[in-house]
Amino acid sequence: AQKITQTQPGMFVQEKEAVTLDCTYDTSDQSYGLFWYKQPSSGEMIFLIYQGSYDEQNATEGRYSLNFQKARKSANLVISASQLGDSAMYFCAMREAVSAAGNKLTFGGGTRVLVKP
């Protein structure tokens, strides 16, 4: 079974508008962390935002915010006021506390975002 599911393979968004990227996850752990990364066409993976399973408030980092719904096992990324430089692949990833691999990341398949001027 997929541990991280990103159902939107690609999205268009108008510059200056907000966009929501979906992410659902599957784990039996009580303690886990959810991460979002951005990967531009140049290839580097850029860390954007983190949400812990015990965090009571949704994480925010500049124009990025996380809509965390623990009961539904979803952690959607919201990008506000989209900019042309936001065009990239976005990956949701999970780290499970009981993983033997020093908390390796399990990634979803990604969502490609294209910002239109």
Place this chain on the structure above:
Amino acid sequence: DTGVSQNPRHKITKRGQNVTFRCDPISEHNRLYWYRQTLGQGPEFLTYFQNEAQLEKSRLLSDRFSAERPKGSFSTLEIQRTEQGDSAMYLCASSRTGNINQPQHFGDGTRLSIL
């Protein structure tokens, strides 16, 4: 932070040849990870080091793959007798030990193409 550094950025080689990649993590990070990413997919975990100890290897890491991290600093990933299916982006990441909230910081990757 000077960031995670990976070399080379690109490697093109013929099937059957051996290749070696290098990763220099962020200096104060004692955890180092290797991932593989094929086109259109998310990265998949390969192996993990804490200091010089290799603590976990994925089943994706066949016998042709070997990774080292001598002295707990830089790491190398070697692929012997390369096959077409090895063509991918190989990503290295590093992080501090600590809470689950420690993000992994990635390098720019090494893109391997097998002719």
